[in-house]
Amino acid sequence: MGSIKVTLKDGVEKEYPEGITPQEILEDIGGRLKKEALAARINGKVIDLKAPLKENVQLSFVDFKDPEGEKIYRHSTSHVLAQAVQRLDREAKLGIGPAITDGFYYDFDLSESFSPEDLEKVEEEMNKIIKEDLPVQRKELSREEALDLFKKRGEDYKVELIEELPPGETISCYEQGEFVDLCAGPHVPSTGKIKSIKLLNLAGAYWRGEERNPMLQRIYGTSFPKKSHLEEYLQRLEEAKKRDHRKLGRELDLFSLHEEAPGFPFFHPPGMTIIEELLGFWREHHEKAGYQEIQTPIILNRKLWEQSGHWDHYKENMYFTSIDESDYAIKPMNCPGVMLVYNTKMHSYRDLPLRIAELGLVHRHELSGTLHGLMRVRCFTQDDAHIFMLPSQVKGEIKNILDLVDYFYKVFGFQYRVELSTRPEKAMGSEEMWNMATSALREVLEENSIEYKVNEGEGAFYGPKIDFILQDCLKREWQCGTIQLDFQMPEKFDLFYIGEDGQKHRPVMIHRVVYGAIERFFALLIEHYAGAFPLWLAPVQAVFLPIADRHLSYAREKAELLKEEGLRVEIDDRNEKVGYKIREAQVKKIPYMLVVGDKEMESDQVAVRKREEGDLGPQGLEEFLEQAKKERKPDINLP
RNA sequence: GCCGACGUAGCUCAAUGGCAGAGCAGCUGAUUUGUAAUCAGCAGGUUACCAGUUCGAGUCUGGUCGUCGGCUCCA
Numbered sequence: 001m002g003s004i005k006v007t008l009k010d011g012v013e014k015e016y017p018e019g020i021t022p023q024e025i026l027e028d029i030g031g032r033l034k035k036e037a038l039a040a041r042i043n044g045k046v047i048d049l050k051a052p053l054k055e056n057v058q059l060s061f062v063d064f065k066d067p068e069g070e071k072i073y074r075h076s077t078s079h080v081l082a083q084a085v086q087r088l089d090r091e092a093k094l095g096i097g098p099a100i101t102d103g104f105y106y107d108f109d110l111s112e113s114f115s116p117e118d119l120e121k122v123e124e125e126m127n128k129i130i131k132e133d134l135p136v137q138r139k140e141l142s143r144e145e146a147l148d149l150f151k152k153r154g155e156d157y158k159v160e161l162i163e164e165l166p167p168g169e170t171i172s173c174y175e176q177g178e179f180v181d182l183c184a185g186p187h188v189p190s191t192g193k194i195k196s197i198k199l200l201n202l203a204g205a206y207w208r209g210e211e212r213n214p215m216l217q218r219i220y221g222t223s224f225p226k227k228s229h230l231e232e233y234l235q236r237l238e239e240a241k242k243r244d245h246r247k248l249g250r251e252l253d254l255f256s257l258h259e260e261a262p263g264f265p266f267f268h269p270p271g272m273t274i275i276e277e278l279l280g281f282w283r284e285h286h287e288k289a290g291y292q293e294i295q296t297p298i299i300l301n302r303k304l305w306e307q308s309g310h311w312d313h314y315k316e317n318m319y320f321t322s323i324d325e326s327d328y329a330i331k332p333m334n335c336p337g338v339m340l341v342y343n344t345k346m347h348s349y350r351d352l353p354l355r356i357a358e359l360g361l362v363h364r365h366e367l368s369g370t371l372h373g374l375m376r377v378r379c380f381t382q383d384d385a386h387i388f389m390l391p392s393q394v395k396g397e398i399k400n401i402l403d404l405v406d407y408f409y410k411v412f413g414f415q416y417r418v419e420l421s422t423r424p425e426k427a428m429g430s431e432e433m434w435n436m437a438t439s440a441l442r443e444v445l446e447e448n449s450i451e452y453k454v455n456e457g458e459g460a461f462y463g464p465k466i467d468f469i470l471q472d473c474l475k476r477e478w479q480c481g482t483i484q485l486d487f488q489m490p491e492k493f494d495l496f497y498i499g500e501d502g503q504k505h506r507p508v509m510i511h512r513v514v515y516g517a518i519e520r521f522f523a524l525l526i527e528h529y530a531g532a533f534p535l536w537l538a539p540v541q542a543v544f545l546p547i548a549d550r551h552l553s554y555a556r557e558k559a560e561l562l563k564e565e566g567l568r569v570e571i572d573d574r575n576e577k578v579g580y581k582i583r584e585a586q587v588k589k590i591p592y593m594l595v596v597g598d599k600e601m602e603s604d605q606v607a608v609r610k611r612e613e614g615d616l617g618p619q620g621l622e623e624f625l626e627q628a629k630k631e632r633k634p635d636i637n638l639p
Numbered sequence: 640g641c642c643g644a645c646g647u648a649g650c651u652c653a654a655u656g657g658c659a660g661a662g663c664a665g666c667u668g669a670u671u672u673g674u675a676a677u678c679a680g681c682a683g684g685u686u687a688c689c690a691g692u693u694c695g696a697g698u699c700u701g702g703u704c705g706u707c708g709g710c711u712c713c714a
Binding site for chain 1: 640641642643644649650670671672673674675676677687704705706707708709710711712713714
């Protein structure tokens with residue numbers, strides 16, 4: 001047996017006998033890592049601490065602070081969860097149990113369903129397993145051995161997974177005590193490495209996410225190496241829930257939802273003010289970007305939907321009605337209406353690109369279980385636009401939209417993620433068309449060095465798309481902006497333009513939205529700002545707080561001046577103490593409070609109190625107005 | 640749509656199978672107030688809805704609707 005050279009992170013080279021494990025090296029070098037290391041990284045690859053080293057390597061250790069370490073830690077916790085569940089119910093069959101953002105889950109198939117009380121018992125059992133500090137052992141097996149092992153254990157789902165592993169793939173499993181799970185690893189060296197665990201919730205989940213498969217029971221949980229970190233995390237969750245747009249929407253009187261209209265939101269005056277500001281901002285920038293606005297009807301004849309392909313591809317999401325004995329549908333998308341507008345006149349190649357925008361109200365029959373406040377509703381306003389262009393203009397137009405979306409999201413301070421979705425199973429058009437369209441999107445993303453994830457088979461039925469994804473207060477992801485390339489619709493509606501050669505040509509079309517759905521974007525904004533909207537969006541921008549009745553007329557006079565400047569101003573003329581009025585204005589998250597009493601009347605000033613900063617002292621009305629006007633610009637915070 | 644939980648006053652929440660209650664908000668009155676809640680009084684309910692069990696149901700059972708957490712779907 002020879003020896004190997006191990007280069008540690010700090011550049012130190014050490015010689016060890018071949019077959020030494022990272023664990024043993026830790027024993028040798030000691031220090032903080034000895035306690036905190038969860039796995040090792042050799043030549044960039046993460047492996048078990050117990051994996052023997054066979055050649056010269058660059059070695060570093062992975063702890064919880066390392067994203068890979070966090071993942072391993074949570075993944076190992078999911079194994080402990082599965083072990084606990086099987087201890088409590090021998091019949092429980094294992095699904096899958098991966099680490100996810102901030103935690104993990106494990107899916108189980110069992111005859112009786114879990115109750116929230118069961119979770120406590122499971123948690124108790126998990127703590128026992130942790131206390132037992134069972135060594136976690138990796139084993140590599142042949143396909144036959146693996147099939148045999150999991151068949152014997154009655155793990156039908158694992159057997160299914162093994163059968164689908166590509167030939168030649170190393171099959172490994174991890175054992176801890178009586179428990180064994182099919183798993184690629186790596187894992188922590190023993191269950192005692194895990195410290196603080198918490199099971200969070202229960203849910204049903206289809207096996208492998210497919211509706212025709214049996215529904216398994218999923219347990220979500222999380223774990224941390226320190227109890228205080230777990231507690232902080234739970235605290236953060238509680239804080240995040242306070243930002244929930246459904247809660248703030250009610251408290252701030254922005255909107256409401258009613259049993260009488262599930263999924264169809266009602267907007268109240270303060271909510272409408274915000275929406276109108278969002279739309280005003282949108283119109284301003286779309287006009288600048290060369291868009292023209294139209295409006296098309298909500299109800300359109302069946303024939304149109306047959307022509308567009310929606311009747312075949314989107315029927316289960318549509319609402320229908322009949323008028324004078326003919327069939328009509330409520331529009332789930334705006335495009336077919338736009339097609340009719342395009343075809344009302346001849347177009348020259350000189351007219352292209354033609355950018356036609358529509359703030360279109362669409363209705364879709366979403367499954368009842370998917371409705372979620374304003375985030376997922378059954379009717380929503382898309383800030384839609386359809387761009388008709390020459391094939392040579394496609395990339396330029398997509399680039400323009402990428403820039404527009406980026407500008408909009410930056411104005412609100414949103415971080416976003418980009419996805420490219422490709423051809424779905426149920427698609428119109430030829431493979432070649434799809435490939436061409438998909439690579440066009442891909443190229444623009446790459447040319448503009450935008451990071452993106454590919455979402456295979458998730459495109460629209462008429463073309464591939466680029467999606468822009470935002471997160472809500474609980475880090476749930478919501479698709480907002482989207483750019484969809486469409487070679488189908490122009491074909492279906494026989495769109496053409498007259499080219500330089502005097503002949504008819506087919507234009508290319510893009511569907512795109514920036515906000516996505518106004519409702520969803522609004523909801524995300526509520527959570528993003530925790531209800532404390534910047535001045536330009538705030539339903540009430542400033543409130544006068546007169547100290548006593550004798551200051552009322554002064555407040556009215558000054559308020560009038562601000563209103564003339566277009567500010568949204570109110571006066572709290574109730575017979576209450578200032579402290580009371582301040583509290584109320586603060587709870588309503590009004591950006592500015594203007595306290596007026598004897599002193600202010602005498603000096604012809606207002607005492608300005610800012611929502612975030614508190615008392616700013618007395619100012620002349622002009623000074624305040626100047627500041628307010630600055631803050632009225634949506635992009636005030638942009639460089 | 641599927642799995643699970645939940646549904647009491649506008650909101651937040653109480654009430655062993657035995658008279659449906661509190662705080663906040665609302666209304667009325669008093670107080671004229673200086674940087675996050677003045678005091679008093681009044682009113683507020685078909686306990687989501689429909690059946691059933693029971694002498695008696697907010698509470699137990701079944702169904703419907705809705706909401707919440709997921710799955711699936713999607714802006």
